[in-house]
Amino acid sequence: MSALINFMNDWISVGYLLSAVLFIMGLKKLGHPRTAPRGNQLGALGMLVAVVVTVASMQLEGGAQWTLIIAGMAIGSLIGYWMAVRVEMTGMPEMVALFNGFGGAASALVALSETMKYLEAGASIPTGLELTVTMVAAGLSALVGWMTLTGSLLAMYKLKGGVEIFGKWIKTPTWGPTWLNPVKIMLLISVAVLIIKSISEPTNTDYLWAIIAISCILGIILVLPIGGADMPVVVSLLNSLSGIAAAFTGFIFSNSVLIVAGSLVGASGIVLTFIMCKAMNRRLIDVLFKSFGGSGEKADLTRTKVGSDADEVAMMVDGAQKIIIIPGYGMAVSQCQHQVKEFADLVAEKFDTEVKYAIHPVAGRMPGHMNVLLAEANVPYEQLIEMDEINSEFPDCDIALVIGANDTTNPAARSGEGPLAGMPIIDVDAARTVVIIKRSLSVGYAGVDNDLFYMDKTMMLFGDGKKMMTQLNNAIKEI
Amino acid sequence: MTPELLIGSITLLVLAIFLGVELITKVPATLHTPLMSGANAISGISIVGALIGANVAYAGGSTVTSGILSFVAVVLAMINVVGGFAVTNRMLNMIAGKKRKRGA
Numbered sequence: 001m002s003a004l005i006n007f008m009n010d011w012i013s014v015g016y017l018l019s020a021v022l023f024i025m026g027l028k029k030l031g032h033p034r035t036a037p038r039g040n041q042l043g044a045l046g047m048l049v050a051v052v053v054t055v056a057s058m059q060l061e062g063g064a065q066w067t068l069i070i071a072g073m074a075i076g077s078l079i080g081y082w083m084a085v086r087v088e089m090t091g092m093p094e095m096v097a098l099f100n101g102f103g104g105a106a107s108a109l110v111a112l113s114e115t116m117k118y119l120e121a122g123a124s125i126p127t128g129l130e131l132t133v134t135m136v137a138a139g140l141s142a143l144v145g146w147m148t149l150t151g152s153l154l155a156m157y158k159l160k161g162g163v164e165i166f167g168k169w170i171k172t173p174t175w176g177p178t179w180l181n182p183v184k185i186m187l188l189i190s191v192a193v194l195i196i197k198s199i200s201e202p203t204n205t206d207y208l209w210a211i212i213a214i215s216c217i218l219g220i221i222l223v224l225p226i227g228g229a230d231m232p233v234v235v236s237l238l239n240s241l242s243g244i245a246a247a248f249t250g251f252i253f254s255n256s257v258l259i260v261a262g263s264l265v266g267a268s269g270i271v272l273t274f275i276m277c278k279a280m281n282r283r284l285i286d287v288l289f290k291s292f293g294g295s296g297e298k299a300d301l302t303r304t305k306v307g308s309d310a311d312e313v314a315m316m317v318d319g320a321q322k323i324i325i326i327p328g329y330g331m332a333v334s335q336c337q338h339q340v341k342e343f344a345d346l347v348a349e350k351f352d353t354e355v356k357y358a359i360h361p362v363a364g365r366m367p368g369h370m371n372v373l374l375a376e377a378n379v380p381y382e383q384l385i386e387m388d389e390i391n392s393e394f395p396d397c398d399i400a401l402v403i404g405a406n407d408t409t410n411p412a413a414r415s416g417e418g419p420l421a422g423m424p425i426i427d428v429d430a431a432r433t434v435v436i437i438k439r440s441l442s443v444g445y446a447g448v449d450n451d452l453f454y455m456d457k458t459m460m461l462f463g464d465g466k467k468m469m470t471q472l473n474n475a476i477k478e479i
Numbered sequence: 480m481t482p483e484l485l486i487g488s489i490t491l492l493v494l495a496i497f498l499g500v501e502l503i504t505k506v507p508a509t510l511h512t513p514l515m516s517g518a519n520a521i522s523g524i525s526i527v528g529a530l531i532g533a534n535v536a537y538a539g540g541s542t543v544t545s546g547i548l549s550f551v552a553v554v555l556a557m558i559n560v561v562g563g564f565a566v567t568n569r570m571l572n573m574i575a576g577k578k579r580k581r582g583a
Contacts, residue, residue: 023521024498030517031506037571040517044564047524054527058534065537069530072550076557083558084565089573095566096516099523099559106556107525110532113548117535133485239515242522247492249528254484260495261524267499268518272511275503367511375573 015053016257022046023261027268050257089373090332093365094156097235100242101152107245108145111138112212114252118202125202132199137251139195142208143215144245150219152238158223159231159365176225181289184221187214222288227419230287232366233276237284240269276367282423308459310468313435314475316459317347320398320433322354324390326426327370328363330404330438334465337377340403343469344379346476356383358390358400358426360408391427400431402452404438404465410450420448434458437468513570520563526556 023046029039051073058064080099087095115138118125126134154172157163162171191214198207226234243265250258277284317323325344331337347353357379363370371384385393394400402409409428413420428434429452440462441453452458461468506514533549536542 023524024502027499027502027514027518027521030514031503031510033507033510036510036513037568040513040520040564040567040571043517043521047521047526047560047564050524050527051530054530058531062538065534068537068546068550069533069553072533072553073557076554077561079554080558080560080562081565084562084569087566092512092516092566092570095562096512096519099516099563099566100519102555103519103522103525103559103563106523106529106552106559109548109552109555110525110528113532113536113545113552116542116545116548129482129485236515239519239522242519246522246525246528247495249525251488253528253531254488255527255531256488256491258524258527259488259491261521263492263495264499264502265518265522265524267496268503269515269522271500271503272506272515272518275506276511366515369512372512372570372573 012053012057013256015049015056016255019046019050019053019257020260022049023264027264046261050261053257088335089376090335092372093232093235093369094159096366097152097156097159097238100235100239101149101156104145104148104152104238104242104245106145107242107249108142108149108212108215110249111141111145111252112208114138115202115208119205119208131202134252135199135202136195137248139191139198139211141245141248141252142211143191143195143218144241144248146212146215147219147222148238148242148245150216151223151234151241152219154220154223155231155234155238158226159235174225174227176221180221180225184218187218187221190214191218226287230282232362233273233282233284233287235366236269236273236276237288240266240273243267243269276362307462308435310461310471310475313459313461313472314479316399316433316435317353317472317476318351318479320347320351320353322356322393322397323347323399323401324356324358324394324397324431326358326360326363326400326402326405326409326428327374328360328403328405328408329365329369330406330465332364332369332373333404334467336403336466336469337373337379339466339469339473341374341377341379343401343473343476344383346473350476350479356385356390356393358387358428359384360387360405360426361424363405363408387424387426391430394427394430397431398433400428400434402428402434402436402438403469406438406450407448409452410448411452412448412450428452429455432457435461437461437463437465439464513567516563516567516570520560520567523556523559523563526553526560529553529556 022042026039026043026046029035029042055064083095157172191211194207194211223234243262247259247262247266250262273284277287325340331340344355348355357374359370361367374384407420409426410420411429413423413425434452434457436453436458453460529549529552533553536546536549
């Protein structure tokens with residue numbers, strides 16, 4: 001029997017290796033459109049292998065506590081599945097942020113639970129290298145994990161725009177004076193000091209609570225100053241952090257699959273973060289430490305623009321040979337992608353107009369946000385053109401129809417001044433006529449007034465995206 | 480924890496980081512969100528740590544507090560894993576469904 005147990009113990013590592021290989025293949029395949037669904041399945045399979053191997057090894061090492069383990073897993077699975085199935089496509093970024101926070105919290109709780117063992121009588125305190133590794137790993141896991149939790153929760157509410165308390169809408173604040181940056185660094189250093197001190201006094205609870213409190217504060221003050229336009233970058237960075245937290249947890253248990261999978265996600269998350277920064281022509285350092293956007297400037301609006309109506313726009317559409325649709329967050333909020341598709345079909349059928357979609361890399365609140373929404377409405381894939389390719393087509397374009405996009409079309413980005421400076425934009429202003437569907441003239445997420453709205457060739461349709469698109473479609477049908 | 484085991488773990492960490500950087504180089508914008516979501520689900524691997532901790536705690540290896548913390552950790556990690564993969568699957572189905580139609 002003992003020979004069998006030894007034999008099985010050897011196979012546990014092989015099981016974890018298989019799981020790690022599945023994760024690597026999964027991530028690789030997720031990067032290619034054709035293989036992406038298979039990549040996701042491989043990742044899920046890798047997770048299943050890891051969990052089965054873990055539970056099997058626990059059973060072999062003296063019996064798994066089945067009831068509580070199955071109960072915990074069942075509750076988590078049901079909640080997770082329910083949330084994933086229920087969420088609207090527009091709520092996807094918030095959902096990723098929330099899941100992310102949960103992952104970070106799980107790592108932090110495991111680290112806390114491990115250190116608690118030493119604090120309360122019962123477990124023998126390890127010595128020497130093991131003590132050092134455990135306390136450092138638990139401390140770093142706590143730092144990153146709690147930071148990820150509070151940061152992700154705040155990012156989620158920033159993406160939502162606010163929170164409803166007793167029927168009153170409270171806007172998520174953006175606040176970050178420059179003196180906050182040295183504070184962040186000081187807090188980081190103090191956590192490092194606390195971790196070192198906790199090695200010499202592993203039973204002192206004060207260090208533990210101090211690390212947790214500081215980490216929670218760090219997560220909040222890291223996200224608080226960052227304006228909404230940069231929120232995709234923050235979510236991606238937090239995703240990377242939750243992977244790093246898992247890797248640190250792996251050091252507590254010397255567990256290979258935790259270390260490998262955690263650092264894979266940590267590294268790939270950082271790469272994705274840089275890809276997003278590049279799309280906005282911003283540096284990660286600037287995003288994190290130079291706050292901008294969203295506050296105060298709304299009151300400064302002095303110019304006005306007379307709105308048009310659907311019938312007027314419909315007349316312009318009749319006779320247009322080429323229309324480019326520029327979707328933005330407004331399309332996501334009003335869920336009008338189906339009306340947009342209907343519009344494209346109508347004009348193609350009735351006036352034989354060529355319709356294309358211009359996709360800015362950071363349109364919406366996540367890269368690829370627009371692609372997902374338009375795919376849901378069955379818009380042909382080849383009509384979605386990325387910004388760099390379509391910008392040269394605007395001078396030949398009769399109508400540029402902007403639906404709820406603002407910062408990604410703002411010519412102020414070319415001026416080299418202000419928060420949007422240098423961000424690549426869609427050259428909407430080169431089109432012969434610009435039609436903008438927007439609820440008001442208010443500034444976008446970056447907090448910069450948009451000159452595009454006030455140009456003579458611009459027609460504003462003030463209103464909710466879905467309502468205005470429906471009116472426009474009806475007006476076209478009547479022609 | 481022997482020095483050899485620690486060095487081995489650090490080796491894994493460093494190699495996996497390099498691999499992670501190489502894996503994600505050219506990704507079309509369409510896949511940015513699903514990729515982030517899928518990677519996020521994989522970071523739910525902390526379920527393994529949660530399970531190991533929970534099993535020790537439940538078996539009486541530590542205190543009630545540790546047991547409760549571990550139980551919450553298992554639940555949260557599981558939400559991350561199941562929710563993450565399910566949401567990614569939903570997103571990809573839309574994009575892939577689109578593709579199949581184009582091919583037909």
